[in-house]
Amino acid sequence: MVTIRHPRTALAATAALLPVLLALAAPLLAPADPDAGHLADRLLDPGAPGHPLGTDGQGRDLLSRLLWAARPSLTAGLLPVAVAALAGALIGITAALTGRATEQALLRTLDVLYAFPGVLLAIAVATLLTPGLGATVLALSVVLTPAVARVAFTETRRIRTAEYLEAATVSGATRTTLVLRQVLPVVAPVVLVYASSLVGLAIVYAAGLSFLGLGVPPPTPEWGAMLDELRPALFTHPWLAALPALVILAVSVAFNALGETLRGRLGEGTEAPR
Amino acid sequence: MTALLRLDAVSKSYAHRPAVTDVTLEVHPGESVALVGESGSGKSTLARLALGLVRPDAGSVTFEGRDPSRLRARADRAVRARLQFVPQHPRGSLNPALRSGEAVAFALRAHRVPRREHADRIAELFRQVGLAPELARRFPRELSGGQLQRVAVARALATGPALVVCDEPTSALDRDTQERLLDLLVELRERTGTAYLFVSHDLAAVARFAHRTLVLRTGRVVEQGRTEHLWTAPAHPYTRALLDASGPHVALRLPERSTERSTEPNDKTEEPT
Numbered sequence: 001m002v003t004i005r006h007p008r009t010a011l012a013a014t015a016a017l018l019p020v021l022l023a024l025a026a027p028l029l030a031p032a033d034p035d036a037g038h039l040a041d042r043l044l045d046p047g048a049p050g051h052p053l054g055t056d057g058q059g060r061d062l063l064s065r066l067l068w069a070a071r072p073s074l075t076a077g078l079l080p081v082a083v084a085a086l087a088g089a090l091i092g093i094t095a096a097l098t099g100r101a102t103e104q105a106l107l108r109t110l111d112v113l114y115a116f117p118g119v120l121l122a123i124a125v126a127t128l129l130t131p132g133l134g135a136t137v138l139a140l141s142v143v144l145t146p147a148v149a150r151v152a153f154t155e156t157r158r159i160r161t162a163e164y165l166e167a168a169t170v171s172g173a174t175r176t177t178l179v180l181r182q183v184l185p186v187v188a189p190v191v192l193v194y195a196s197s198l199v200g201l202a203i204v205y206a207a208g209l210s211f212l213g214l215g216v217p218p219p220t221p222e223w224g225a226m227l228d229e230l231r232p233a234l235f236t237h238p239w240l241a242a243l244p245a246l247v248i249l250a251v252s253v254a255f256n257a258l259g260e261t262l263r264g265r266l267g268e269g270t271e272a273p274r
Numbered sequence: 275m276t277a278l279l280r281l282d283a284v285s286k287s288y289a290h291r292p293a294v295t296d297v298t299l300e301v302h303p304g305e306s307v308a309l310v311g312e313s314g315s316g317k318s319t320l321a322r323l324a325l326g327l328v329r330p331d332a333g334s335v336t337f338e339g340r341d342p343s344r345l346r347a348r349a350d351r352a353v354r355a356r357l358q359f360v361p362q363h364p365r366g367s368l369n370p371a372l373r374s375g376e377a378v379a380f381a382l383r384a385h386r387v388p389r390r391e392h393a394d395r396i397a398e399l400f401r402q403v404g405l406a407p408e409l410a411r412r413f414p415r416e417l418s419g420g421q422l423q424r425v426a427v428a429r430a431l432a433t434g435p436a437l438v439v440c441d442e443p444t445s446a447l448d449r450d451t452q453e454r455l456l457d458l459l460v461e462l463r464e465r466t467g468t469a470y471l472f473v474s475h476d477l478a479a480v481a482r483f484a485h486r487t488l489v490l491r492t493g494r495v496v497e498q499g500r501t502e503h504l505w506t507a508p509a510h511p512y513t514r515a516l517l518d519a520s521g522p523h524v525a526l527r528l529p530e531r532s533t534e535r536s537t538e539p540n541d542k543t544e545e546p547t
Contacts, residue, residue, distance in 0.1 A: 163361035164369045164377070167429065170325050171381040172345070172354030181380060185371035 009261040015254035016199075023070035030064035035219045043237050054240050056230055062240065066247055069221035072133050076206030076215065076222075077199050077251075080140030084148045085195040087141070092152025092191075093183060096160055097175075107153070110146040118143045122205050126214040136206050136215045143205065144198055151194045155187045197259030200252030207248050223248050278303050278437050278469055279324055279357075284333035286319050293319040294493045296333070301437060306463060306470040308484030308501065310477060310516065316493035317473040318362075321441045324471055325359055337437065355385045355433035362442040364422035368414040374425045375400075375410025381432040399428040404458055420451035427458065437469045444479050456482055477520040481505055489513045 022029065031050070037059035041048075044055040046062075053063040095106040113121065122139045129135035159165060168182045207224025209215040216222040218229075226244040234241040277300035286294045294316040301307045309317045322328045323335050326342025335341060337357050345354050358381075361367040368377050375396045382392055397407035403424040414422055423443055430438045440459070444452040456479055463470065474480050480487055481501060488498040489512065497510040508514045 162369075163363060163366040166322075166325075166327055167359050167361055167367060167426070168369075168380060168384075169327065170354070170357065170359040171384045171429075171433070172351050173380065173384045174348060177384065181383075182369055182372075186369065189371070 006261075008264075009258075012254065012257040012261045016251075016258040019070055019251045019254070020074060022067055023074050026064075026067040026070065030061075030067045032061035032064045034060060034064040034068040034221050036060065043233055043240060045237065046239055046243075053243060054237075056226070056240065057233060062243060065221040065226060066223070066243065069223050069226060069244075072216045072220060073203060073206060073223040073248075074251075076133060076136045076140065076209075077203035077255075079137045080144055080202050080206075081195050081198050083137070083141040084144035084198070085191055087145045088148025088150075088195075089152045089184075089187060089191050091145070091149040092154075093156045093179060093187060095149070096153045096156035097179065097183070106149075110149055113142070113146045118201075119205065119208060122209060123212065123214065126209050131214050131217055133216050136209050139209065139214075140202050140205055144202065147198070148191060148195060152187055152191050155190045156183060159183065159186055193259060193262040195259075196262055197256055199255035199259070203248060203252055203255070207244075277301065278305075278338060279471065280334075280336045281320065281323060281330075282334045282336075284320075284323055284330040284335060286316075286323060286328060286330050288319075292493050294323070294330075297488075297490075297493070297495055298333075299488055299495070299498075301469050301471055303436065304463075304467045304469055305486065306472055306484045308472045308474060308480040308487040309490055310474060310480055310487055311490035312475060312516070314492070315490040317475075317490055318441055319493075320490070321439050321471065321473045325357065325439050351385055356436040358430035358433060358435040358438045360423070360426045360430050360438060360440040360443045362445060364419035364426075364447070365414065367426040368422055370414050372413075373410065374412055374414060374417060374422075377425060378410070378429045378432050381429050385433050395432070396428075399432055400425075402431065402462070403428045404454075418451075419447050420455060423447065423451075423455055424458065427455075427462070431462065431466070431468075434466075435468060437471065439471045439473070441473045442475065443472075444476060445474065452476070452479065459483060477505075477516060489516065 031052070037055070039059050041051070041055050041059040042057055044051050046052065046054045048054055051061050051063070053066065056062055056065065091106055091110070095103045116124070122143045125139035125142050126135050129138060165178065165182055168178055173181070203223075206215060207222075207227060210222045210224030211228040216225060218225060223244045227241075227248070230241040230244065279301040281297060281299045283296050283298050284294060285292065285296055297316070297320060299307065299320070309320055311317055319328070323330055324337070324342070326335070326337070326345060329343045335343070338353060340350070340353055342357060368374060372380075378396045378399055379392050382395055383389070387395060396410050400407045400410055405421060405424050405428070409417065409421060409425075417425070426443070443459075444455055447455065459470070460483060462468065470483070472480065472484055484501045486499065487501045487504050488495050489504065489510065490496070491512050497504060497508065497513045504513060505517065508517055
């Protein structure tokens with residue numbers, strides 16, 4: 001019998017992986033063309049024949065749109081986090097291991113970005129670009145990078161004077177080897193765990209940008225844009241209007257849970273037993 | 275004989291507080307020199323100066339005629355290989371994210387040992403320090419303090435060093451484990467002829483291990499000489515106080531030849547303050 005050593009992590013990972021799999025399988029699972037609508041079928045409640053989750057204001061199948069919307073929505077949630085993890089780790093490690101002048105220059109630049117509320121900064125960056133998935137990804141990458149860089153900086157700073165780094169230095173390793181083989185294995189898990197907890201936030205921010213018309217342009221389905229499209233039906237068909245919001249909530253919670261369980265696992269792994 | 279390591283009138287301050295003042299010491303090939311003193315006496319700063327991890331504010335440090343703090347990773351690889359380090363804390367001496375064998379492999383890789391030879395060399399080094407080669411697959415959190423220090427010794431020996439700087443290698447270990455690690459260091463010294471700069475506040479360990487000892491107080495050498503002479507005829511009150519504080523077991527640890535009280539004067543004694 002197969003035993004699962006970390007059931008909570010496995011559950012959270014499955015919950016986070018599920019929307020990704022659904023997004024990949026959208027062409028197979030979607031019962032209808034997500035962009036094709038019949039005005040006669042507009043705003044059908046969930047459970048209507050041929051439309052398990054109902055239809056939107058233009059009579060388009062909501063289940064199909066939610067499935068297809070997972071692609072840009074998850075891209076807008078995962079890609080900026082990946083970019084921020086890489087850029088943030090690079091900036092944070094560089095700041096912690098170089099001289100005081102570089103450290104201060106990098107940290108103060110991050111502070112300037114930190115001074116803006118995240119949503120406001122995302123909107124400011126997105127308005128400078130042509131609306132679309134690229135603009136969303138870039139805007140969110142700018143918003144998320146300072147936070148990741150701070151985490152990477154703090155962790156690298158913590159281990160900078162560690163004896164194993166001194167021993168590695170004495171071993172005659174080059175600076176690059178030292179970073180790649182000694183610093184990164186310690187800092188990367190911390191950055192990854194933190195970054196995984198940002199996926200939920202990025203999805204919500206991306207939905208927010210689409211809601212404001214700064215994200216993926218219509219008619220491409222995207223969870224935030226769908227929320228905006230269904231807003232007029234909020235009081236007449238609350239269940240329909242709530243569906244994209246519930247999906248955003250569920251996916252955000254799943255990725256946050258994954259981040260939390262990974263954080264727990266990391267703590268368990270680095271404690272000094274015996 | 276030409277000194278392997280020479281610290282010549284070195285001084286080092288941190289935030290305007292002197293850690294080491296005007297210290298001169300030499301370590302010759304195959305010799306074990308101990309630095310003793312209470313916490314804050316400058317022992318570890320001297321070890322770091324010797325390793326080139328910090329630069330002196332005044333004076334000079336040379337290892338085989340070169341300043342270790344200016345050795346370049348690539349160009350001076352051969353010199354670097356001959357100066358190695360065993361840190362103080364078992365839990366801090368190995369990277370927690372890497373398996374213990376990878377710590378040794380890192381040193382081998384830094385000195386261009388072909389990758390295909392790594393597994394054999396690691397197994398051989400582990401056996402040399404009394405560890406089962408299978409332990410190379412374990413993470414530091416899966417090893418005991420004594421095992422971790424043995425891995426640190428294996429890493430230090432990986433490049434065939436002429437001098438190993440040990441910064442209180444036994445201080446975080448229980449008495450039995452200390453004994454076994456000291457046995458190992460003595461055995462390795464006999465077998466490989468490696469010189470040691472041995473930092474410790476454990477006078478029993480020093481009595482057993484070091485040929486010569488420097489007694490440090492507030493960053494200055496107050497007395498130095500052959501260990502058995504210092505231990506049997508300490509000239510400085512501070513050395514006597516250290517020996518008194520360490521208890522009678524220190525004298526008992528001295529080798530047979532040194533239990534008789536020596537009449538030979540110590541190399542240097544600073545006037546008691």
